[in-house]
Amino acid sequence: MRLYTNYKWILLVISFLVAMQIAGHSFSQPQEAVYLMTAGKRTEISPQEAAVIVQRSVGGRVLSVNHESSHYRVKILNSKGHIQIITVDARSGAILSTR
Template identity: 45%
Template sequence: MKLGLTLTLVACLCTSFGSMAGNDKHDDRNQSRGQGVKNEQRRLVVNSPDQAVAMAQRQYRGKVLSVQSSGSGYRVKILNNDGQVFSVSVDAATGRVSRN
């Protein structure tokens, strides 16, 4: 009697642990899919300083003096034909160009 009860208990435990292990694999696949979505959201419109310069020059004519990487994109310093120096921010995620 005790042996039958023990075997039943062991069988139940093995079954429950086996199903939990299967759930872990399922969760990993779902997490991987979630990572793919996050990576797609993180894709940048502007991937290099050269792209940032090109986008800035399309909107603001002049000579590019420098380009620096900033937290959210790039900062491009431009000298226009009137001799004025100004900075333009290029958002790497959206491609938005704005004069500072």
């Protein structure tokens, strides 16, 4: 019975750490966007920066980055094997949508 209680505590601690990690990812992106908006006199982020923002936010492997008028479309292969298309604002670096 004591072993079962220990496993429950370990599972609870791991769940808490995972939840904190997920919360950290969801709050980290706006800070990056603010940094990118204030860094120098550039008007747009680079395709590499768009890829890094998406990879840090969503994870997975970046397949392609396409620049369209005012945003980037970043195609990734996520950890579940699904392809996602993330739209990133070319000026601020903010994630606009996820499909």
